[in-house]
Amino acid sequence: MVGPKIRIDQVSYSYGNEQALRDISLDIPANRITVFFGPAGGGKTTLLRLVNRLNDLVEDTRMSGRILIDGDDIYSPGVNVPNLRRRVGMVFALPLPLPGTIRENIVYGPKLAGIHDRGRLEEIIERSLIQAALWDEVNTRLDSPAGALSGGQQQRLCIARSLALEPEVLLLDEPTSGLDPISTRKVEESLFELRDLYTIVIVPHSIQQAARVADYAAFFLMGELIEFQPGSEIFTTTRDKRTEDYLTGRFG
Numbered sequence: 001m002v003g004p005k006i007r008i009d010q011v012s013y014s015y016g017n018e019q020a021l022r023d024i025s026l027d028i029p030a031n032r033i034t035v036f037f038g039p040a041g042g043g044k045t046t047l048l049r050l051v052n053r054l055n056d057l058v059e060d061t062r063m064s065g066r067i068l069i070d071g072d073d074i075y076s077p078g079v080n081v082p083n084l085r086r087r088v089g090m091v092f093a094l095p096l097p098l099p100g101t102i103r104e105n106i107v108y109g110p111k112l113a114g115i116h117d118r119g120r121l122e123e124i125i126e127r128s129l130i131q132a133a134l135w136d137e138v139n140t141r142l143d144s145p146a147g148a149l150s151g152g153q154q155q156r157l158c159i160a161r162s163l164a165l166e167p168e169v170l171l172l173d174e175p176t177s178g179l180d181p182i183s184t185r186k187v188e189e190s191l192f193e194l195r196d197l198y199t200i201v202i203v204p205h206s207i208q209q210a211a212r213v214a215d216y217a218a219f220f221l222m223g224e225l226i227e228f229q230p231g232s233e234i235f236t237t238t239r240d241k242r243t244e245d246y247l248t249g250r251f252g
């Protein structure tokens, strides 16, 4: 059997005196979409950020347990963090394109990574925009400003920018929270395209979105992982009463 792409092993995490994650263990499979869902403050964002070490600079925090990618502990002393972040891309709630053109946005990361060959960069632009389901809408205007794109297009550009670095894992934190339904649908469609190539973990912006995209779903409540199941099951046959209460709107 193939091991998990990401293994969360007994992770607890606190900000000061406040415990945000309590003894979380979870195996995240490759080439699937895993959703972290649950009410605000449950620890979803914190866990996502720990997977690419975005919380390294947050002061007065404590972590125990391990996070493994392909079996290697990403918090062991020798780990090259910039390299880890190339392997593990992150897309945030608000699309924040860089100033400059669509083309410049995509090639920025690859150039920093030392790729300067024009032909290679053109390939990267086309591949990442196709994968992010944006190519058809922008291929005739790659040199126009990224800021002129619609919100939904800007978010797909941010996804394309992550994909330009050929990550293995893509983490998305409420990537469609500010988008209209059509743009939301396009971003979701691009996730389905990407699933074959990447390991995707997403904090969805609604239960409905969780149900639409989840191959696997993890329900978080006040820092605890309440249950983890194939998406088709967690939304139909919940094991835990608390998950059911949340899904049926008894609390939010």
Ligand SMILES: Nc1ncnc2c1ncn2[C@@H]1O[C@H](COP(=O)(O)OP(=O)(O)OP(=O)(O)O)[C@@H](O)[C@H]1O
Pocket (backbone or CB within 6 Å): 015, 018, 019, 020, 038, 039, 040, 041, 042, 043, 044, 045, 046, 047, 058, 220
């Ligand atoms: N930088 C921080 N400093 C202090 N406390 C924090 C910080 N970030 C998160 N927390 C606290 O950790 C807990 C978990 O927050 P987290 O954002 O991970 O939850 P969440 O499930 O993603 O919620 P949301 O849907 O609101 O983003 C909350 O109680 C929150 O107040």
